[in-house]
Amino acid sequence: MTPKKTHREGQTSRKDENGAENEIPRRDQGTMAGQAPQPDADSAGVAAVADVQADALAVRLEEAQNRADEYLDGLQRERAAFQNYKKRIERERAEQSQSVSGDLLLRLLPTLDDFYRAMDAVPEGGRDQWFEGVALILRKLERFLADEGVVEIEALGQPFDPAFHEAIGMDAGSGAESGTITQVLQRGYRLGDRVLRPALV
Numbered sequence: 001m002t003p004k005k006t007h008r009e010g011q012t013s014r015k016d017e018n019g020a021e022n023e024i025p026r027r028d029q030g031t032m033a034g035q036a037p038q039p040d041a042d043s044a045g046v047a048a049v050a051d052v053q054a055d056a057l058a059v060r061l062e063e064a065q066n067r068a069d070e071y072l073d074g075l076q077r078e079r080a081a082f083q084n085y086k087k088r089i090e091r092e093r094a095e096q097s098q099s100v101s102g103d104l105l106l107r108l109l110p111t112l113d114d115f116y117r118a119m120d121a122v123p124e125g126g127r128d129q130w131f132e133g134v135a136l137i138l139r140k141l142e143r144f145l146a147d148e149g150v151v152e153i154e155a156l157g158q159p160f161d162p163a164f165h166e167a168i169g170m171d172a173g174s175g176a177e178s179g180t181i182t183q184v185l186q187r188g189y190r191l192g193d194r195v196l197r198p199a200l201v
Contacts, residue, residue: 102191105150109189109197112141116187145189153188155181155199164188166198 115138122131153164160167160179171182181201188199 098192098194101148102194102196105145105148105189105191106196108141108145112138112145113186115141149191150189150196151191153190153195153199155184155188155201157181160201164190164195164198165201167201 115134119131119135119138155165158165158181160181165181165188168185176182181199184199184201186197186200189196
């Protein structure tokens, strides 16, 4: 006799091709095919907590973005203010340097006037090598002033302009148009937009 084969609870058996019985686990009734597991209360609570945390994180992220925008705007304003300050300082330095240079060049103008008067006083027949040497020195002085930006103010034959000319008399017998400069008594000079000395007419 053969012992009777028993099956564990929850299992069934079936015969294979050779006649041997194989145990087959029985499906749990709560997880039958076609049925989805029902969510429990714990899952719903976890989802609610996750939503609250996500909302709080979004609020904190928005606040951080707003602060970053404020910091960036402040930084840009400070940079613009610094650039304006730098340009203003550079402009003031340039104006100060030009003012100092102008004052120094202004002190050279009487020496230049003396050279012109000395040259004009030499008669045509007396212009020898000494005269040529003095003329060379005069040309060097004129070139130095030109290199420093000093420009002679045009006056002879020009309309009178009180910004550049200083009149000391009227020439009624010249026959020139009224307001036209007919004689220059002393040359005038300017340095950029600054008038070092107006032309005396």
